[in-house]
Amino acid sequence: DAGVIQSPRHEVTEMGQEVTLRCKPISGHDYLFWYRQTMMRGLELLIYFNNNVPIDDSGMPEDRFSAKMPNASFSTLKIQPSEPRDSAVYFCASRLGQVQETQYFGPGTRLLVL
């Protein structure tokens, strides 16, 4: 299996632009998580899906952030408009059921907003 795939790996954009991060979970996994990592706040859970349905989006910082999962093999995290404080590494992770040992992280997208 190729593992969790994220794209792009790096993104540099200007303040005010729209940013879309993409994730392909491991085939057969029914949970998908989006995390943000910064030095100050560590690894924060933004939102997670179960069977393509958003379950908890309480970690989404504000309305500028949105996430979708149109099917079992694809999810997006969109920031519009982007701001410099959104600069961080964004990770996607997927998991099979409640088995924590099956939660795998993608390599992350490093976002820099100028």
Place this chain on the structure above:
Amino acid sequence: GQQLNQSPQSMFIQEGEDVSMNCTSSSIFNTWLWYKQDPGEGPVLLIALYKAGELTSNGRLTAQFGITRKDSFLNISASIPSDVGIYFCAGQLWRDDKIIFGKGTRLHILP
């Protein structure tokens, strides 16, 4: 929200030394997990703990699930250069899908 207090924040040790780090919370956790993150990569699971008092080893790594269910520690014996990275504790509350991460312990190894 729920928080995990992980300490120390960073460690500088000599190669060959043993390492100990821990994680505490005011909440009772159902599961404790320890992850390692290498530079430029996502976290990778090292050890999962499911029972209070459980002591589990994975090579040179040993982790324990505290009796009170509110803490856990990770020990690394005889450190080697490839142990460098960030170590995260994580916990899952009873009947909660998600896991909560500590802020990590950054391990540096001096030659």
